[in-house]
Amino acid sequence: MSSYLSMPLVGDNDDSVFLPPAAAVMEHMRNHTAIYRQAPGSKSGARLTAIIEAAARRVIETHLDNHPEIVPEQLQPMTEITRQMSLAYASSGATAAFFAWINGDDLGDVRHYAQVVLLSGPEWWLGLPTPVAKPRSREAG
Numbered sequence: 001m002s003s004y005l006s007m008p009l010v011g012d013n014d015d016s017v018f019l020p021p022a023a024a025v026m027e028h029m030r031n032h033t034a035i036y037r038q039a040p041g042s043k044s045g046a047r048l049t050a051i052i053e054a055a056a057r058r059v060i061e062t063h064l065d066n067h068p069e070i071v072p073e074q075l076q077p078m079t080e081i082t083r084q085m086s087l088a089y090a091s092s093g094a095t096a097a098f099f100a101w102i103n104g105d106d107l108g109d110v111r112h113y114a115q116v117v118l119l120s121g122p123e124w125w126l127g128l129p130t131p132v133a134k135p136r137s138r139e140a141g
Contacts, residue, residue: 005062009070015115016126021059022094022114025052029102030110036102049095057091060125072124090125094118 004021011017029036029052036048064070064087071078075086097117101107118126 004059006066007059007063009067011126016118017063018059018118018126019111019114021056022098022117023110025055026098026101026110026114026117029098030107033102033107036099049099052098053091053095056094057087060090060094061087070124090121093121 004024007017007021009017011019016022038045064083068078075082078086094117097120101113101117106113
């Protein structure tokens with residue numbers, strides 16, 4: 001995870017800067033599918049969810065600290081409560097999406113589904129080289 005704590009402002013090749021860490025989490029979850037599929041509703045599930053969410057939050061929060069210029073004008077000035085709300089939304093939303101994916105039937109294309117997670121959130125979090133919020137076709141990938 002430490003390699004994702006000093007990411008550039010934007011990603012490469014029209015990809016979100018968050019694509020590599022999101023895909024890494026999803027790849028890890030896919031490698032341990034049985035464990036993560038047991039998670040919902042179990043005691044260990046709450047702990048697993050908290051671990052994934054904390055990791056997502058750390059990456060997102062560090063990126064925000066390193067690149068405060070990503071905050072849109074409509075959220076300026078970013079007060080502490082606005083910051084906390086934005087971080088909670090981004091990290092818990094991504095975590096919920098990861099778990100929705102791992103409990104689905106198609107675990108084959110991690111990169112595609114990582115893009116789906118990212119494009120489902122606010123565009124200002126994406127860290128795209130150009131603001132284009134359209135998913136790539138699975139064939140392009």
